[in-house]
Amino acid sequence: DAGVIQSPRHEVTEMGQEVTLRCKPISGHDYLFWYRQTMMRGLELLIYFNNNVPIDDSGMPEDRFSAKMPNASFSTLKIQPSEPRDSAVYFCASTRIQGPEAFFGQGTRLTVV
């Protein structure tokens, strides 16, 4: 199994630009999670999906952030417009059952200048 695949690995963009992060979960996993990691706040859960349906987006910082999961093998996290404070590492994770034993991708390091 290839594991959770995220792209791009690194993204540098200018403030105000739209950013789209991509994730392919492990085949057969029912849940997909988007996390953000910063030095100040650690790992924060942004949103998670069950069977492609968003279940809880209470962690999404503001309306500039949106996430979609059009099918079981693909999800996107979009930031529009991006701001410097969005700079962080964004992780996607998937699991066969909710919660325990989530498997993480390698992350996307986003830098907004």
Added chain:
Amino acid sequence: GQQLNQSPQSMFIQEGEDVSMNCTSSSIFNTWLWYKQDPGEGPVLLIALYKAGELTSNGRLTAQFGITRKDSFLNISASIPSDVGIYFCAGPGNTGKLIFGQGTTLQVKP
């Protein structure tokens, strides 16, 4: 809300030394997970604990599920340079979300 508190926040040890770190909560968890994050990578699951009092090993790593279900411990024996990284404890919260501690950063001096 539910929180997991890890200590120590960071450790700097000599190669060959044993390492102990812990994770505590004011509320009960039914599962405890320990992850390691290498620099530039995503967290990788090391050990999962499902029963109070459970002691589980993975190579040089040993983790225990506290009998009160409010804490867990991770020990690393005979540390080596590749043990460097951030160690996270995690557990499913009341709403089912996976809650992470703030991590313990381990540095090993050869």
